[in-house]
Amino acid sequence: MDTPEAVGSEPFEPFLLPSPQPHVGCDVCSDLVEQWQTARAEGDYSRATDASVLIRRHPHAVGER
Structure with missing residues (x-):
């Protein structure tokens, strides 16, 4: 007899930003x-x-990014 898979057995896929x-x-x-x-x-x-936040907020002169 097959046993059902546990609820939440799927691997966690976090929401990832670029x-x-x-x-x-x-x-x-x-x-x-x-x-x-x-x-x-x-x-x-x-x-x-x-x-990632620190990279995006790290200051550089305007137009250099």
Whole structure:
């Protein structure tokens, strides 16, 4: 006799925003991208979101982004 699968047995698929676009040549952005990639690879989507927000908010001169 087959047993039904447990409710919620589907893998978790988080809502993911597009990859952040770091400023080329910025060391801070490069470090944050590494943090973002590591967090995503480890499944830590909260930390990945934090890094993504920091990348998007990291200041650069207008028109350079």
